[in-house]
Amino acid sequence: MIIPDSDPNLPQPFYICGPTASGKSSFALEMAEKLDGEIVNADAFQLYQGLEIISAAPSPAERALVPHHLYGVLDPTESADAQLYVKLATPVIAEIQSRGKTPVITGGSGLYLKFLTHGAAPLPTGNAALRAEMDSKSIEELVAQLQQLDPVEASRTALQNRRFVSRALEICILSGQKASDIRDGWEKQTADISSRLRGIVIQRTREDLHARIALRTKAMLDGGALEEVAAMSAISSNCEKAIGFREIRSLLTGEIDRATCEDLINAATRQYAKRQETWFRREKWLVPEVV
């Protein structure tokens, strides 16, 4: 994690957040020039190589203007997660600072940013074998088990959300402690960090954002997204979740037509943007940048 003001002589990072298609990338270029900075990616899917078009990563022309970091650094067969992201980003950011430049951290992946700014709670890493075992159980079984091991955590977890229930259970099993205890401790330790961070969240009207999404989807489909998806043979299940990936696959196999594909991508993107807005609305330290 990036500790703010750890060394007052170093330039402090500046964060640029906002929903997809809000114009973060071009805003980042402006800020990088103003702050004498370099851009660091904070987007879960722009991390991957070969997904540049459907993840709307900055173009080569944009990257030539200012140094860009952590774009296309992972093979699509790999599966990133928030912890890996922090591992990758921390040294890159420190290196930029050591050269006297300002890290301009730009992206829309709320959880990744949260881990970067507030750190990762000392929770055990996910275990594939255990997850497979839990996946074979019913949600009722998982809930019952969690209620037994950690009733406090169970009472504050959305018990219909399988993902959340199994993660809480996983933490208890792997750590041998109560997930609620670890989380509470972490919350106390990191309570004051937000006030020392600086960054903005780009805000647009829904109408404007939806129009921008529609334009971008069209441009993607016309600008090589089909070829990009067709070229992806080996891919992690993680990458398959990229918005547009499945839709374009269906278009390529002829299951749906172009107009349907475009509509589906637009709807999925709008829904994602809404979830991002909900997330960033809670991050009170982000100053709204109304565009």
Added chain:
RNA sequence: GGCCCGAUAGCUCAGUCGGUAGAGCAGUGGAUUGAAAAUUCACGUGUCGGCGGUUCAAAUCCGUCUCGGGCCA
């Protein structure tokens, strides 16, 4: 011109024997600490195409008009 089918939420449609309507999708709000572009929760008033009639009561039955679609001329 004649006949038939359709018209109900932004969209696609359901609606039984008449008792003033409900699904999916879209949309809106929320949750969120190692899968997060993921996962998940909540939210359903709309001239039932218009007008008239029958009836205690019409989305539902009857008449008529309008607009689609089809068939026959």
